[in-house]
Amino acid sequence: MSDLEKFRSETRAWLQANCPPEMRKPMTSDDDTFWGGRNTKFSSEPQRVWFERMRDKGWTVPDWPREYGGGGLDPAEHKVLRAEMAAMGARSPLSSFGIWMLGPALLKYGTEAQKQEHLPKIAAGLIRWCQGYSEPNAGSDLASLQTRAESDGDDYLITGQKIWTSYANYADWIFCLVRTDATAKKHDGISFILFDMASKGVSTKPILLISGYSPFCETFFDNVRVPKSHVVGTVNRGWDVAKYLLQHERAMISGMGERGVGRPLGQVAADSVGSDEQGRLEDPMLRGQIATFEIDEAALSAAAERAVDLAKAGQAHPAFSSAMKYYGTELNKRRHEILMSAGGVDALEWESERSRGGARPRAWLRTKANSIEGGTSEVMLGIVAKRILDLPGA
Amino acid sequence: MALVLNQEQSMLRDSARGFISDKAPVSHLRQLRDARDATGFSRELWKGFAEMGFSGLLVPEAFGGSGLGCVEAGIVMEEIGCTLMPSPYLATSVLAASALSRGGSDAQKSQYLPKISDGSLLAALAIDEGAKHRPLMTKLQAVRSGNGFKLSGDKAFVVDGHTADLLIVAARSAGSAGERDGLTLFLVDPKAKGIAIERTAMVDAHNAARIVFDNAEVNADGVLGEVDQGFALLEGVLNIGRAAVASEMVGLSEEVFGRTVTYLKERKQFGKLIGEFQALQHRAAQLYVDIEITRAAVLKALQTLDASFDKAGAAVAVAKARAGTTATLAVQEGVQMHGGMGMTDQFDIGFFMKRARVCQELFGDSNFHADQLARMKSY
Numbered sequence: 001m002s003d004l005e006k007f008r009s010e011t012r013a014w015l016q017a018n019c020p021p022e023m024r025k026p027m028t029s030d031d032d033t034f035w036g037g038r039n040t041k042f043s044s045e046p047q048r049v050w051f052e053r054m055r056d057k058g059w060t061v062p063d064w065p066r067e068y069g070g071g072g073l074d075p076a077e078h079k080v081l082r083a084e085m086a087a088m089g090a091r092s093p094l095s096s097f098g099i100w101m102l103g104p105a106l107l108k109y110g111t112e113a114q115k116q117e118h119l120p121k122i123a124a125g126l127i128r129w130c131q132g133y134s135e136p137n138a139g140s141d142l143a144s145l146q147t148r149a150e151s152d153g154d155d156y157l158i159t160g161q162k163i164w165t166s167y168a169n170y171a172d173w174i175f176c177l178v179r180t181d182a183t184a185k186k187h188d189g190i191s192f193i194l195f196d197m198a199s200k201g202v203s204t205k206p207i208l209l210i211s212g213y214s215p216f217c218e219t220f221f222d223n224v225r226v227p228k229s230h231v232v233g234t235v236n237r238g239w240d241v242a243k244y245l246l247q248h249e250r251a252m253i254s255g256m257g258e259r260g261v262g263r264p265l266g267q268v269a270a271d272s273v274g275s276d277e278q279g280r281l282e283d284p285m286l287r288g289q290i291a292t293f294e295i296d297e298a299a300l301s302a303a304a305e306r307a308v309d310l311a312k313a314g315q316a317h318p319a320f321s322s323a324m325k326y327y328g329t330e331l332n333k334r335r336h337e338i339l340m341s342a343g344g345v346d347a348l349e350w351e352s353e354r355s356r357g358g359a360r361p362r363a364w365l366r367t368k369a370n371s372i373e374g375g376t377s378e379v380m381l382g383i384v385a386k387r388i389l390d391l392p393g394a
Numbered sequence: 395m396a397l398v399l400n401q402e403q404s405m406l407r408d409s410a411r412g413f414i415s416d417k418a419p420v421s422h423l424r425q426l427r428d429a430r431d432a433t434g435f436s437r438e439l440w441k442g443f444a445e446m447g448f449s450g451l452l453v454p455e456a457f458g459g460s461g462l463g464c465v466e467a468g469i470v471m472e473e474i475g476c477t478l479m480p481s482p483y484l485a486t487s488v489l490a491a492s493a494l495s496r497g498g499s500d501a502q503k504s505q506y507l508p509k510i511s512d513g514s515l516l517a518a519l520a521i522d523e524g525a526k527h528r529p530l531m532t533k534l535q536a537v538r539s540g541n542g543f544k545l546s547g548d549k550a551f552v553v554d555g556h557t558a559d560l561l562i563v564a565a566r567s568a569g570s571a572g573e574r575d576g577l578t579l580f581l582v583d584p585k586a587k588g589i590a591i592e593r594t595a596m597v598d599a600h601n602a603a604r605i606v607f608d609n610a611e612v613n614a615d616g617v618l619g620e621v622d623q624g625f626a627l628l629e630g631v632l633n634i635g636r637a638a639v640a641s642e643m644v645g646l647s648e649e650v651f652g653r654t655v656t657y658l659k660e661r662k663q664f665g666k667l668i669g670e671f672q673a674l675q676h677r678a679a680q681l682y683v684d685i686e687i688t689r690a691a692v693l694k695a696l697q698t699l700d701a702s703f704d705k706a707g708a709a710v711a712v713a714k715a716r717a718g719t720t721a722t723l724a725v726q727e728g729v730q731m732h733g734g735m736g737m738t739d740q741f742d743i744g745f746f747m748k749r750a751r752v753c754q755e756l757f758g759d760s761n762f763h764a765d766q767l768a769r770m771k772s773y
Contacts (some may be wrong), residue, residue, distance in 0.1 A: 042600055200743035242744040266773025279773050290773065298712040301690035306397040313398050344608045382672075384679035391678065393670040 008080045015084055018053045020046035023254050024089045026263070029359065033095045036125025037171050051125065053064075061099055061123045064107070068115055069123030074100040075312045097166070098122030098129040100252040102175050105192070105245040109233040118173075118194070130197070131249075132162040132176030132219060137322070142177075143186045143239060147221065149178040149193065151228075156180070156193070158201075158321035164373065168204040168217035171197050175245075180237050192238035192245075195226040211357070211365040212350075232343065248373045249323055250325035251307075259305035265290050265335070269342035286341060293334055320389040329370035336364040395701065397693055399469070400765060408611045410473040413446055418479035420742045427599035429680045433557055434593075434601035435480040443481065444513025452634075463700035464634055468641035475645025478749050480600050482516050483588070484638060485554040490517030492634045493562050493680065495650065497579065497619035497627040506560065506581075518558035519631070520549040520605055527758045529564065530572055532539065534607060536565035542614045545580065545588075545607040551755070555603025556593035558584050561682060563607070568622045577625045579618040586610050598748040618770050630703065636757045637699055640710075640717035641693045643753050644660055647717075647724035650746045654678070654728045662731075674731060681727050688713075688720040708770050715763035721750040722760075734769035 023046050027033065034051055042048040054060055063078045064070025072168040073081060103122055106115055121127040127256040131152075138145040147160025156179055181189030192207055201224040206214035233241045234273060260321070266281065269290060274282040281287035307324060310316040340347050341361060347364075349355035385391045399407065417439055426434060434571050443449050448470050453459020474481060491510050494503055509515035522531055529599030545565055555561070561582040570574025584591060588610035594602050619627045655678060658669030668674055695713035698706040725747035729736035736743045754760065 123476055156699035216405075235573075264771055264773070266768060266771050268771055275773070279772055280768070287768055287773060288761075288764060291768040293769070294767060295712045295715045295764060296687075298708070299687045301717045302397065302694040302712075303687040306693065308397040309398045312396070317396065321687075323686060326679075327683050327687060378676065381676040381679040385675035389675075389678055389682060390659075391655070391669040391675050392667045394657060 022046040023050040037128025051093045060094040068119035115356040127172045130168045130171035134164045162219040164216045165219040168219045187239045190238040192232045192241040194230045211362040247321040322380040323384040336367045404712045449513045450511030453511040458511040461746040465696045468696040469642040470643035472639045475642035476649040479489045492521040517560040518555045520563045522551045522564045534565045545610045549605040579624040581616045598752045636714040637695045640713040643717035643721040645716045650724045650728040688716045711767045715760040718754045718760035725750045
């Protein structure tokens, strides 16, 4: 048996022995996601057990180096672990912007002291991070951001406003883009800085969305004092860090298109639409839409797998995550349009026991942000046109 | 297994690309078409293909081939798609070689496979009977007669049927149209009595035939696989063919797209390169994304066929359906973005559009495979 096959069988055995049965069921509500952080609570005992076992193996971040709390797996082993977890339906033990976004940026741009300080706490779910990028007048045109950091001895004083800050009201720390040189050209005067959300002068205000939920906040900074040592990478070169991180963010968001609702869409639809004597959906047009969707979903899943393998082989285009972000988010919107259509009138219930508080329509409305957040579909297509296709004037 | 080509596979792609782009650019197809060539492909090039080892790629080493897999066969098909080279490769080296290696007796393999490998025998698979690909609906009758069978019925869209030295024919030996049981595959000599072959020049200037069987006799040793149980073998061979045609469509899409992007960077209107217009930039970017995702799906299907053949059905349906819609989009955008030039016969783009249409229909179009996927998933 090759080393990798040995790793596969050991991993399978370990997962079978350690993943509680409750953690192998599809997630049905926000409570099923464990985000970590100072004020976190587990929604169930199996959730706690599963998280702690995975954390102790370093498998909340399987491919990070062991010295920072990771599992130290190589890419092939990491792929095996993901495949084995997917095969048994094991939930992710820890969801975190620290893992998906900040971690990779720190690993590439952070000082040794910054890595030692922050990465183990992300891996162990001790600190929950949020992202301070967008501003009221800097959305798609992110680099025009105005939040300013003024030098004051060894510190900066940060003043300004961020918007669409996911879960800022629950976050412990923020990674934030600030303008450290107001005179430079717009991409050149930006720095990437980290600070504690409990700092004096930080306040947040949740934004009520069309889904009826408030996953995003407005975040205000009023002379927040932050040590200069908290800058990641070079001062005024924060755009490099920001772009690198955005690639990871886009890869994360594109993954949404692959995350199903657990059961195959065709069977979910059969619950409400019904089937004929041959087992085919009663609504042939909907059946066709679902099959076409599932073809695209399977193809996207192959493309996501290939993107990882190309990166490993050193053949990936750095802007490819924009292509995946575009396709994955548009696909996820399609999924939820189909779910609404399949659910018919039942899927319109907003406040009822049977609808679990309108879970389906609220999720449908939430997905409309997918093709906006992290860069709109139009911005993604522009990036593909410019950086991959090299079209003129793009 | 990583979803990228390994080093040997990349080398195979480079050598196939070198040979095909050098010897058979699109102008090669154009010449054959304009000359109304009776064969429809170049026998000399086919000899070259055999010398390169391509014709025996899927033939086991014991029978003179290289015993490689579907990924490798797909690599060659993709390069064929880039120049639209007309070649017996699909019908003989992919379909017939697979059918014989997977279903043939030792005697049948020894008789035919070495000749497929060295390029001296051409074969064709006769499946379709109506306007659409519906293998389960096969009606062509095989009636027992003495030691063998008599075949009667019509076949259409038999790729390379007009030049074949050997026909592999799907026939109904029992049951009725629509049933899995009762299908048998036969190895038939096209020169046998009772067989009439009409070459049908197709829209894409590639080769196909209509074949009428009128009490054509086949010996018992002409049965490929088991009598009445041929559907599983046929379905496996068709899946290989579907993945191969999907690969051809990836090459075709990529080539059309490349030519189109080049045109966007050259053509000026309103004092600007048309590639500066955002309306076209976004459409080009969408097409790029579509092709890359399809490419991954097709490679996934080829790898799955090699790794776990019997479980590859869904991956193949996904690949063929995706490749069909992607190629259709690619050629439409290609013609549209080339403007009036795209409508001219002088420009090559139209050749790609015509071939894409044929590839859609080959072994089931996108709708057929979407329906197949839904059936596999029980909805």
